Amino acid sequence: MASYQLTLTRKQVVAEGTLAFYFEKPRDFSFKAGQCARLVLNDPPETDGEGNGRYLSLASAPDEPELMMATRIRSSAFKRVLSSLEPGATLTLKGPYGDFTLPDKAERSVVFLTGGIGITPVRSMLLQAIAEHQQRAMTLFYANRRPEDAAFLDELTQACASSSNCTLVATMTQAQQSSVPWQGEQGYVDQAMLARHLDDLKASLYYLDGPPELVAAMKQMLSQAGVADDQVRTEEFAGY
Ligand SMILES: Cc1cc2nc3c(=O)[nH]c(=O)nc-3n(C[C@H](O)[C@H](O)[C@H](O)COP(=O)(O)OP(=O)(O)OC[C@H]3O[C@@H](n4cnc5c(N)ncnc54)[C@H](O)[C@@H]3O)c2cc1C
Structure with missing residues (x-):
């Protein structure tokens, strides 16, 4: 599999305890x-049983100028070293891997069900589909404990609002623990929640x-x- 050297350009807190890392795109x-x-640290000062690398989803859309x-x-x-890196640091990227991707034909509607950091590949797919003005209807159910934990929520809310094909249903399972008022759905995604937002579940x-x-x-649900x-x-x- 191909291997690339990446240069870190910036890092940004995108939710509580959650960092986004931006790289120049090779x-x-x-x-x-x-x-x-697979993102691999170059000559890290410490390592662990999982090694110097981790599989991470490419959260940026292919058309965005940076990799993220x-x-x-x-x-x-791994995460101690990664989070201590400063702009200019170089890392190794191996890949890309996987077929968790949208079908080429856009005729069938798509529902994303995710929570927490699972938003990363969904951000990429959703923003790319919107940028390409794809005709498929997309609904994203995005569960987090609190709004503070929900990476990219504001950005995805705005992106979906700009597209007639996209609906975002964010739900919080511990909204009462938040310092931010929450008006949206609460609790885990279940059949009743799906039925409130989808015309035909099947x-x-x-x-x-x-x-x-x-x-x-x-999956069971x-x-x-x-x-x-x-x-x-x-x-x-x-x-x-
Ligand atoms: C296809 C794919 C895509 C992925 N995409 C992403 C992504 O976009 N973003 C992302 O963050 N991760 C992603 N992951 C998961 C990622 O590869 C790591 O496994 C994950 O981030 C955990 O890494 P770690 O270094 O924190 O823990 P590891 O050291 O890898 O953890 C090993 C074990 O220790 C436990 N553990 C470690 N630290 C703690 C702790 N503080 N508290 C409790 N238990 C702990 C874990 O439960 C785990 O069982 C992806 C994985 C796959 C397979």
């Missing part, structure tokens, strides 16, 4: 919205991603709602 690197890559990846900062050696392709427990729960397995695509963020 000239010969291309990817499809929704794919991931985002992650929850936890106490692993008509769409579903994209589920994020921590394995979340993906498993969503869709199966109980009568959605056929071949309408459901999943990507698990192993390691969460």
Whole structure:
């Protein structure tokens, strides 16, 4: 698999405990919205059992000028070193990998079900589809504990508001713990919530991603709602 040297240009807090890392895009690197890559530290001062790299989704859309990846900062050696890097630092990117991507034909409506850091590949797919004025209808159900935890929520809300094909349903499972007032949906995504926002639960392709427990729960919920397995695509963020 191809390997590229990346230069960090900036990093930004995009939610509580969550950093986005922006890189110059190597000239010969291309990817499809929704794919991931392995981001590897060059000569890190410490390492851990998982090694010097992690699979991270490419959260930027292919048409955006920079590459961007985002992650929850936890106490692993990889994340300690990654979060301490300053602009100008170089890293290695291997990839792209994966087929968690939208079908070429845009005729079928798509529903994204995700939560927390699972938003990363969805951000890429959704912004790319909007930028290309794709005709497919897209609905994003995006679950977080609190608005403070919801990376890219404002940006995606604005992007969806600018497109007649996109609906964003954000839901908070611990809204009462937030210092920000929340007017939207609350609680986990369930069949009743889907039915409030979708005309026909069985008509769409579903994209589920994020921590394995979340993906498993969503898959079970869709199966109980009568959605056929071949309408459901999943990507698990192993390691969460
Ligand atoms: C296709 C794919 C795409 C992915 N995309 C993304 C992405 O866009 N963004 C992203 O952040 N991650 C993504 N991941 C997950 C990512 O690869 C890492 O596994 C994840 O970020 C955890 O890395 P870590 O260094 O924090 O923990 P690791 O050191 O890798 O964790 C190893 C184990 O220790 C446990 N652990 C470690 N630290 C803690 C802690 N503080 N508290 C509790 N348990 C802990 C974990 O549960 C895990 O079982 C993706 C994974 C895959 C397979």
